[in-house]
Amino acid sequence: MTTILVTGGTGTLGRLVSERLRADGHEVRVLSRRAQPYAVDLRKGGPGLDVALEGVDTVVHCASSPGGGDEKAAAHLIAAARRAGVGHLVYISIVGVDRVPYGYYRSKLAVETLIEESGLDWTVLRATQFHDLLVRVLGLLSKLPVMLLPARVKDQPIEVAEVADRLAELAVAAPAGRVEDMGGPEVRTFDSLARAYLQATGRKRAVVSLPLRGKGYEGFRSGGHLAPEHAVGKGTFEEYLGRRFGGGHGG
Template sequence: MTTILVTGGTGTLGRLVCERLREDGHTVRVLSRHTQPYAVDLRKGGTVLDSAVLGADAIVHCASSPRGGDERAAERLITAARRAGVPHLLYISIVGVDVVPMGYYRAKLAVERLVRESGLGWTILRATQFHDLVDQVLTGLAKPPVLLLPAGADDQPIAVAEVAARLAELAAGAPAGRVADMGGPEVRSLRSLAAAHLSATGKRRPVVGVPLFGATYRAFRDGGHLTPGQAVGRGTFEDFLKERYPAPR
């Protein structure tokens, strides 16, 4: 039986990865800051981290934070994995980390480099943004009386469960290097996503596109975070909204 460690195993993605791996018959170790017996802050490491990786056949590294610390966490995880002789490290990254010059994307790209140079067998999967994140962002933007959006920008959101299923599949296999990206089924304008979200949540807001400035905005506007050639996702944003915001009976 295969033992697989999932970092960030209680998060939006990691929780579903754990569920899928258990369904497939694997022994799963959940590593997060508050979950016993492997409660670890990866930015600090420690003896619990060493025990978490010991005997693991693979590690699925989902733990990440836009508030910083991803590189330090990856370095400690990789060091512990090397000591334990873990044969496979799988990392989930984001489409466009090599194109969009945003701080969080740059950190993800730096972790990709650490994984590639780790000396471990490795796999890297990049995916577009999850429906959950688009929902969270639009919920925040809809709080004022006017919903302001970056003008001319698109997105390609994907169902988190589909990415979790792919990670579980990859974790059970041999190291595969950089595998094909995963994108949602549709490239959509932010305006159309906002309209769908307003309809699902029963809100009425005028939607106004606002031109922004800077390299990050240009990269998003130019589609650096999209992968239309890998639109392999099936669940649409409307499918997600129907589940998240069911119509009252």
């Protein structure tokens, strides 16, 4: 039996990874800012992190914040993992972090570099956006009577449970470095995804696509965040919407 620490273990992905590992008989420690007994803010570090890592064989690093602080959190985690003699650090990243000049992506890429240069044995998996993240974005965009979308942008959403299965698999395997990306089953226009969301939630909105400016937008428009050659996901966006919203009355 392996002792595995999952950072961000109460989040959308980390919770599922923890469940899979426990189901396979591993001892799992969940680390987050509020989850006892391993409540630690990775951005601050501290002695609680050393306690959480004592006797741990593998760390699955799912904790992340689009608001900033990922690099500092990773530095604290790596230093503590070295002190504890952790044998394997697994990190979930995002497809396109090296191609799309977007602030959060730059931070994720910087964390990848920290891990690669940490002296620890490591594995990094990049995935496309999760279905639930896309729904949160579309939910915000649909608050206005007119739904404004970035023009000529596509997406390739993937089922988070499939990524969790892959991470759990990697956590108990030998360190593999950068593994093949995971992409959703379909590359879709943002417009088609928005219309599927509106239909599933029973909302009626005018949908207007607007061209934007900036290097980040150009990176997304050129498809830097897509992995059509690694469309290994099975669950479609419509299937996710059906489970979440049912027959169009979830709005």
